[in-house]
Each structure stands twice: as C-alpha cells, then as structure tokens.
Amino acid sequence: NAQAAHGVPGLGVGGGGAQNAEAAAKEQQRRAEAEEQRRVMLKSILTPEASERLANVRVVKPQRAQQVEMTILQMYQQGRLGGRVSEDALKQLLDQYSQSERPTKVTIARRKGFDSDEDEDDGW
Numbered sequence: 001n002a003q004a005a006h007g008v009p010g011l012g013v014g015g016g017g018a019q020n021a022e023a024a025a026k027e028q029q030r031r032a033e034a035e036e037q038r039r040v041m042l043k044s045i046l047t048p049e050a051s052e053r054l055a056n057v058r059v060v061k062p063q064r065a066q067q068v069e070m071t072i073l074q075m076y077q078q079g080r081l082g083g084r085v086s087e088d089a090l091k092q093l094l095d096q097y098s099q100s101e102r103p104t105k106v107t108i109a110r111r112k113g114f115d116s117d118e119d120e121d122d123g124w
Contacts (some may be wrong), residue, residue: 001034004041012058031041038073039071041076042069042073043075045072045073045076045081045084045086046072046085046090047084047086047087049082049086049087050085050086050087050089050090053067053070053087053090053091054090057094064094064097067088067097068093068094068097071093072085072093
C-alpha cells in the first residue's frame with residue numbers, strides 16, 4: 001500500500017501521531033494543573049507582601065524563587081510553619097540561600113610584556 005509507506009495517519013507507518021499528540025496534551029494539562037495548585041497553595045501560605053517579594057525575586061532569579069517555593073511548600077506539608085509566611089520570614093529564607101551560594105570570584109591575569117600602547121609609537 002503506497003499510502004502506508006508515506007505515513008498517512010491511521011495506516012501502517014506513522015499511525016501513532018495522534019496518540020502522541022494526545023499524550024503530550026494530557027501531560028501539558030497535568031503540568032498546568034499542578035502549577036495552578038502550587039500557586040494557589042503559595043497564595044494561601046504567603047502574606048501579600050511576601051508573595052509580592054517572591055514575584056520580584058522570580059523576575060530576577062527564577063531558579064532561586066523556585067527553590068524557595070519548594071522549601072516553603074515542604075515546610076507547610078510537614079507542618080513546620082506556624083501560620084502564614086511573612087515578608088521578614090521570606091527574607092530570612094532568601095538570605096539562607098544567598099549565604100549557601102558560593103560567591104563568584106573573578107581573577108584578571110595580565111600578561112607580562114604586553115603593552116597596548118606599543119603600536120602608537122611607530123611614527124605614523
């Protein structure tokens with residue numbers, strides 16, 4: 001069958017395309033639902049000020065914001081939070097992550113015997 005060789009959906013080769021697309025759509029929907037659930041939980045855990053600060057951190061350092069969110073959610077699930085998380089408590093968490101992060105060190109090594117002004121003395 002010539003149509004089967006060309007991957008016409010439903011016939012022989014390539015017939016699973018619709019199933020893969022459906023599975024991908026379900027996976028994306030599941031991720032969206034999980035993200036929405038996480039967002040709702042954080043909104044109920046954080047004070048409005050803390051939520052705003054976390055949103056600002058997310059703009060600058062998305063990975064750090066995600067780490068802090070995961071930590072807050074874990075603490076909530078373990079019952080280690082005594083009420084809502086204030087902006088000050090969020091600052092403390094952010095400070096803990098900042099201190100644990102190794103500072104970036106930049107070293108500039110200059111080459112000896114190299115002078116960028118050498119070619120200016122050529123008498124042109």
